[in-house]
Amino acid sequence: MRVVLGPMSARDLDEVERIAGVSFAPPWTRAAFEGELGSPIARCSVARSAAEGESGEGPLVGFAVARLLGPEAELLSIASAPSVRRLGVGRALLVELLDDLDGRAVEACFLEVRAGNAPALALYESHGFARLDVRRAYYEDGEDALILVRRSTSAT
Ligand SMILES: CC(C)(COP(=O)(O)OP(=O)(O)OC[C@H]1O[C@@H](n2cnc3c(N)ncnc32)[C@H](O)[C@@H]1OP(=O)(O)O)[C@@H](O)C(=O)NCCC(=O)NCCS
Numbered sequence: 001m002r003v004v005l006g007p008m009s010a011r012d013l014d015e016v017e018r019i020a021g022v023s024f025a026p027p028w029t030r031a032a033f034e035g036e037l038g039s040p041i042a043r044c045s046v047a048r049s050a051a052e053g054e055s056g057e058g059p060l061v062g063f064a065v066a067r068l069l070g071p072e073a074e075l076l077s078i079a080s081a082p083s084v085r086r087l088g089v090g091r092a093l094l095v096e097l098l099d100d101l102d103g104r105a106v107e108a109c110f111l112e113v114r115a116g117n118a119p120a121l122a123l124y125e126s127h128g129f130a131r132l133d134v135r136r137a138y139y140e141d142g143e144d145a146l147i148l149v150r151r152s153t154s155a156t
Helices: 010-021 030-037 089-103 118-125
Strands: 003-007 042-049 060-069 072-080 108-114 130-135 145-151
Touching: 003 089, 010 030, 010 042, 010 060, 010 072, 030 042, 030 060, 042 089, 060 089, 072 089, 089 108, 089 118, 108 118, 118 145
Parallel strands: 072 108
Antiparallel strands: 003 042, 042 060, 060 072, 108 145, 130 145
């Protein structure tokens, strides 16, 4: 599906919260999103649907939150609305983030993902992320966390 990507603003938070609420257990609180929005090192983006021939932007269909930490970055959260999954929204958000990181000469982007989250792992691994470490029983329900890293090809 065609999407318009842009920075997240406070006006987006109702829709962002709705998607987070049906995508994560437990989801981030509104205060957590507000904290990232107010942080100088955060990079928060949203995807809105853009139907063919439509002049404006449609509903919010996904978001991504990352932190920029000098030569490194961390992808903290990414989700697309369940009704539009597998239509390219997650990939669009990730590619836009990674292109921006490459433009800023960020050398490595880290993230943490549940070992059983096959959709997310497939998305990340198709964009250059590789497994760096496992945190055994990291989540409250006992599931392992995988730490993935994508190193910039231009980094020395
Ligand atoms: C992970 C997530 C963001 C993917 O978003 P999406 O909009 O469905 O992703 P896309 O349609 O752009 O898919 C891109 C690629 O991801 C992989 N993928 C996505 N969904 C998949 C699924 N259900 N099974 C296997 N691979 C999948 C595929 O490689 C896919 O490429 P392809 O469709 O060409 O095969 C989405 O499933 C989501 O919001 N999940 C809940 C929140 C979450 O787990 N976030 C990640 C936390 S670390």
